[in-house]
Amino acid sequence: MINLKQSSTKTGLILLGSVAAGLLTGNSELVTLTLGETGAQISGLIPMIAAATIGLFDTVRKEKD
Numbered sequence: 001m002i003n004l005k006q007s008s009t010k011t012g013l014i015l016l017g018s019v020a021a022g023l024l025t026g027n028s029e030l031v032t033l034t035l036g037e038t039g040a041q042i043s044g045l046i047p048m049i050a051a052a053t054i055g056l057f058d059t060v061r062k063e064k065d
Contacts, residue, residue, distance in 0.1 A: 019051050
């Protein structure tokens, strides 16, 4: 079912890994936005759920050949 040769599967697994890392670090805010000299970083529960949804979709979808 999961084809590791597809780039979308690799992207999906990376997104799911980032969600797992966020959960392990205790990311409990809904949305956090940090602005700095190098750019903006967004984190929190809502972006984590969005990343998990996109990651699951990319992991199981079939790419057209």
